[in-house]
Amino acid sequence: MQKRFVAIWFRYLKTDWFTRRQPDLKDAAFILATPDHGRMLVTEHNTFAHSQGIEIGMTVADAKAIVPGLQVQDDRPELAEKLLTGIAEWCIRFAPVVGIDLPNGITMDVTGCTHLWGGEKQYLTDIFKRLKAFGYTVRVAIADTIGAAWAVARYGSGSVIVEPGQQVEALQPLSPSALRIEAALIERLEKLGLRQIRNFIELPRPALRRRFGSVLLLRLDQALGTEEEWITPLHPIEPYQERLPCMEAIVSHTGIEIGLQHLLDALCRRLLQEQKGLRISVFKGYRVDGKIEQIDIGTNRPTCNVKHLFKLFELKIETMEPALGFELFTLDALKVEDLSTKQDRLWKDRTGLDDIGLSELLDRIGGKIGVHNIHRFVPDEHYWPERSFKPATAIDQKLQTHWRIDRPRPLQILFLPELIEVSAPIPDYPPMLFRYKGKLHTIKKADGPERIEQEWWLQDGQHRDYYVVEDEEGHRYWLFRSGHYDVTRSHQWFIHGFFA
């Protein structure tokens, strides 16, 4: 398909923005200035100042001499990029691939987009009108190449639509500066009397390269389409994306749900064809006022079950604030995985952790209250009780090692062992009684000790001698003495758990 590109040129980007914020500047001569070598230089002017003869690069003193009532404000160097990024995000409604072109332009890849507006003319008119309504003075051009669109938007005098394949004709009458080359090169071209592109477009390439370097040829080729050029998109385009532009702004909850349903249907149909399943997805709504509202979901297993995915999004839809309404919805699949072929073999018969219903349940719970609250544990090869298990990384993670069953372990454990007072025969006997939370327990039966050494390569500290003890009421506890018996230290007994 023949590529088509649109270039938007903001002639007075920053001054227009200032005027939007301070409407009284509209009818005044107004410039932005920045200090340079101890004087103030004009960096941007508005239409009115421009028509009075103020040029960029003049000193402010000179400018004030020309226009006595000149309004001057400080320029902000980072402003242009910020403004262009904002406008470019807004422009995603016109085409998915939008890139900013500093200092004052936006380029879009509009291949296959214009027919939705009923043709290129209507498309450009719509862009122009809407940006104008925001208060920006723009020129918009469309061509087969980025270079040609750029040149025609800035320097063209005739039609802003360069018909497919007509870029040579469109470029011929323009000045060499339309080729996006540096000022020194333009000066050299003009010195030789090459004031229009048609003067040198036919010259032999080796001669051009020798005199002006390869940059000129590259730029020329890019503008003519013999050299490929790409836009760096503001948001990288996801390979799995569905878009739904709305005829009228959507403000209601039901409207959003219908939009979501449409997009999910389309995306899942496509994923199913390619035997892929969704893992992470983002649903975005582009609001009329230029803001973007988004909600995201994740699943434990690749899936393209529309009903389930809809439920996951449904839990979050209410966080989307429509304000004046959404005019575009997009659904991106940020992460897709191969759909396991077993999955559709027996939807109902899979049991245990492979159960589809279970992973959908965990998706729902995770979506509502956070995935970090859901844990599954697998054994770890450590003797130290706190390290004897670790969280599983995925729901289908297989066990690397076995759960140990050769030693008694308490069913209830204290997150941190708590200090207890004991009286114990020395040096190696279990305690006779201990006091925990103010209650005295007389020990009737005991097992142990089981010595668990510190893993010195992980952590310093004392080893633990664990005892299983039972008090007179039949309660069973897990106690340990930290380190060897030591006369100089008094407290070294801890309670760590409760047996069933």
Added chain:
Amino acid sequence: MLKETRTDIMHRLQKEILPLQGIRAALNDTVLDDALGPIKHAFQTASFPLGAIHEFIATGSEDAAATGGFVGGLLSCLMRNNGVAIWVSACRTIFPPALKLLGIAPDKMIFIDLKKENQILWAMEEALKCNGLSAVIGEMQDLSFTASRRLQLAVEQSQVTGFVVRRNPRKLEANACVTRWKITSLPSEAADALPGVGFPRWKVELLKVRNGKPAIWEVEWAAGHFEHVAISKAIVVELQKKVG
């Protein structure tokens, strides 16, 4: 034509009422009933009611451990065929490796840690609706009648068994749970009067049961099933003296 006697009619009506109350005969789990031993006779169908909500009262960490042990024993039967259970709690105190000692694969247990009681109830209700699960355990302090009714309605659809462990309950009001249990530890006894701690032994109190008889048992968990120990208190005390 034989005339139905009054008792026949009563029996027939009671049988009709049982499924309406969420107790279904089809859900018999013979392995679980075998493991339960004499406890199963407390229920009208002589079988532990599955697909229902059971409530356990636990005060203090020691009782919680004993309750966990008893519930764990039931779970080991319910989860024996590669089953998965979900454990919802506010502050998780279960030590996963210890579940293996009760016969449960700890990696088949999914823990959900939540802060608020209403979140726990929501998660538990959602989980109970998922019929791929063997059981759902929820630890909470209070359970209102409405909440318990919601849980009961969820299991009637999915036939999942739910266990509500109420830790330090503030008040015990009536609710829609099928049973109410209280499990406390008893002094263990090693075989042949050997020294050391023996198999876990509990006093199992069935405080409330719908269509059944409340009762008290003393059971020991050994070799994967509940062993009924019918030793009178006096002997226990005497044995304690001998060993201690």
